[in-house]
Amino acid sequence: MAHPLPVIDEQPSSLRGDGTRNWVHPADVQGRFTRRRRMAFMVLITIYVVTPWIPIHGHPAVHLDIASRRFYLLGMTFNAQDAWLAFFLLSGIGFLLIVLAALVGRVWCGYACPQTVFLEGVFRRIERGLEGPRNLRIRRNAAPMSFDKFWRKSLKHIIYGALSLAIAHVFLSYFTSIPELFAMMKNNPKEHPEAFGWVASISVVLYLNFAFFREQLCLVVCPYGRLQSVLADKQSLVIGYDAKRGEPRGKVSDKHAGDCVSCNRCVVVCPTGIDIRNGLQLDCIGCANCVDACDEVMDKIKRPRGLVRYDSQQGLDGQPWRFLRPRLFAYVGLGVVGLGVASFAIQSRDSFEANALRLGAMPFVATEVHVRNQVELHVVNKSNETVSFRITSDMPAEYNIVISQQEVTLRALESAHIPVFATRPIGKHSPKGEELRLIVEHTGTGQRQETQIPFLSPKSK
């Protein structure tokens, strides 16, 4: 069994000893991993924005309609009674994220987490465009206020505010339809105070996060990052420094020195402000900036790339990498079970539900000649299209069944309560007990469901 990877858990790199913030100003970096990340950011932002606009079977591809308690996912429709499926779905996804961490460390954090996608893919790029590269930003921040500093900072924060508002609206579009969203944007906020309150609060939180809090979210709030030392082991692919090759550090001309020339490029490009040469740290989000930065340096001094690279701890220690290991099988097995159960349950879900319910106040009425039960048939259309249902009963001839609506048409996820009266003469009861049976049939597919409820009567009658 592989042992968890020892991870250095020091005081966060972006906090000083006295608890004050050590602001991180990452330098620009170019390289193959930076290009791949930018591509991933563009694809993901497009997916986030476009998904609510894609209609599948008349509903957005992903839409959580809280008011009607319905969830539309890629053409499937779920209602509140399907909430149990979410447990298996979420646990399956959770275990797959754990598999990802055990295999390739924090690739999710570096490439796909929305915090990274928007911070690195949008907000920091605007900052670089308006305030210049790292050294200029640091100099300008330290300088007294001037017209140049004022307009650059003001414009940056105005754009940040506008973008935060836009992202909050994109977020809201997952909970309301696009036409509703546009209608709300045009109308007075007093007409939809809840939606307005949500958008305003989310915009403020996003603005504060992307303008000020930034890497602190990953370092002190996110639980996934804190779990890394347990999820990763010595075989997980992480970003590490090859100390065997790099040490002792020295000048290029020094024949006894290793390959690290102490240029500090890997440190200044790091968005969490750490020095990867100190070993794997919890603050490392796996962005690979330091890999690109060091490769650039190695190219310049004509030494092989990969002094800082993707490798396992085992590989960095000069030992062979063992890809397949017991914990991986366990994580994959649990993930497959979760997703397997969820997808099987989703596939085998009935497209409608029928239940006979007793009205509480009067279970039955008995006269000298007959006994009557009144029940209510609850029919739910669980599909995402309008469907008609035929309601019948196959009770013996002595029962007189009156169904108040023998055919009912329901829109997607709509339900109906249909009163049913069942009467039989006195003395015709079965000593084994009686069941009132009702049959609901989907008129389109012919699919039938039978629902039963005890027929109640006084024992002697």
Ligand code: SF4
């Ligand atoms: S970028 Fe490479 S050479 Fe420069 S300090 Fe970092 S590890 Fe050493």
Ligand code: SF4
């Ligand atoms: S150490 Fe390297 S991979 Fe880790 S966060 Fe810093 S720059 Fe990114």
